[in-house]
Amino acid sequence: MTIDKLNLRDLEEREIVTGEHCLACTAGSGSSCQGTLADENTCCEAAVKEDKKQAVKEYYGKVFKTQKDLKTSACCSIQAFPEPVKSIIKNIEPEILDRFYGCGSPIPPLLEGCNVLDLGSGTGRDVYIASALAGEHGFVTGVDMTDEQLEIARKHKNAQMKRFGFKRCNADFKKGYIEDLKECGIKDDSQDVVISNYVINLSPDKKSVFSEIFRVLKPGGELYFSDVFADRRIPEDIKNDHVLYGECLSGAMYIEDFRRMLRELRCLDYRVMSKRNINIEDSEVAAKTGNIVFYSMTIRAFKLYDTEDLCEDFGQAAYYQGTIPHYPHHFQLDDHHLFIAHKPMLVCGNTASMVSNTRFGKHFKILGDRKVHYGSFVCGSAAQKAGNGDAPSGGSCC
Incomplete structure (x- = not known):
């Protein structure tokens, strides 16, 4: 397949030349190795990561022109746009929409006055x-x-502000890597919400990505993102396939490794908003991926320090006051917590924290505290449910 004189096979067949030190680390290249004889595995690993970044740049900068160029639907969410978003999309410049890669909608409610970061x-x-x-x-x-x-x-920034009727510009774009947000000037504890639309899977260093996310989030801040996950770890030969990488498959996260990464960052519970199996219809792609099951999932997690790895019962109930804009009748925390306005719901300690110690707090009343523990909460743990072949519903509460 050739697009704009660039053959996709050229991306598939790239080779990384290695020796005592990587060619990418030659003195004067600007790399941290500066041509010194370093540990071969460490040095070459850095070159592999850089090679993948360059491949992604080329794929989305030169190969990918519209969503029609994708071979799979991996990067499409099952979620429909929320009503507030539908009206805004009509006001977005056509070129922005035509060349936009993600097609999910990782936009949580209640963003008024928030600092938001899009990775x-x-x-x-x-x-x-x-x-x-x-x-x-x-x-x-x-x-x-x-x-x-x-x-x-x-180039559309001023036009978009005018369309929104804003007197001041409230958006900016920075060139940089999501693995190193500090280099982009994003400060610690500065963001209320971090969003991402089928991009984290493209990173060759996901641990650094999540570490940076939780560094820049304010206490109580939220990570809300859509991405591709897998039911197992991706084999090396598939990881190194640049076309599958660009299709969001090679870099898909094994769901349990994702859970472990969050755990290392003291985030013991995440919640799933939606999930679906990805059908691989392209025969060449299907032949390469074999029996791997891929999922498209939208996930939310909060920077909270009082959550636990299992759902625990403290006899608490949460009461949604119906005051979040556009959601007067109910509020969906995740795929199994739908709060009906003015109706108390029994919740575990983690859920109570998510709706009280975050920006949602002023819209909820929590009945009870954590002084008395009544054992585990009946909804159990995602780990206990993971053996049924479906993607788990969350890191703790299922």
Whole structure:
């Protein structure tokens, strides 16, 4: 397949030349190794990661022109756009929409006045949606490493602010890597919400990505993202297939490794908003991926320090007051917690914290505290349910 004179096979067949030290680490190249004889595995690992970054840049900067160029539907969420988002999308410049890669909608409610960070913002669709929801008292920052995508996002900035009726610009785009947000000037504890739309799977260093996310989130802040997950660890030969990497399959996270990464960052419970199996219809792709089951999932997690690895019962109930804009009748925390307005619901300690120690807190009343423990909460743990072949519903509460 050739697009704009660039053959996709060229991406598949790239080789990484290694010796006593990687060619990528030659003195004067700007790399941290500076040509010194370092540990071969460490040095070559850095070169592999850099090679993948360059492949992604090329794929999304030169190969990928519209969503029609994708071979699979891996990067499409099952979630429909929320009503507030539907009206905003009609106000987005057509070029931004046409060249935007993600097709999910990882936009949580209640963004008014928030600082929002979009990882892998591409042409800026989600940045502009979030900026409309955050209002002039909020601010949205997009981070991307691809010049071609950033050019589109930036050139429409003034026009988008005018469309939204804003007197001041509340959006900006920074070139950089999501593994190193500090280099982009994103400070500790500065963001209320971090979003990402099928991008984290493309990172060759996911541990650094999640570490950076929880560094920049404020206490009580939220990570809300859509991405591709797998029911097992991806074999090395598939990991190194650049076309499958660009299709969001090679970098898919094994769901249990994702849970472990969050656990290392003291995030012991995450919640699933939606999930679906990804059907691989392209015969060449299916032949390469074999029996691996891929999932498209939208997940939320909070920077909270009082959650536990299992759901625990403290006799608490949560009462939604029906005051979140656009959600007067109910509020969905995850795929199994739908709070009906003015109706108390028994909840575990983790859920109580998620709706009280976050930006949702002023919209909920919590009945009870953690002084008395009544044992485990009846909803159990995701680990206990993971053996049924389906993607688990969360890191703790299922």
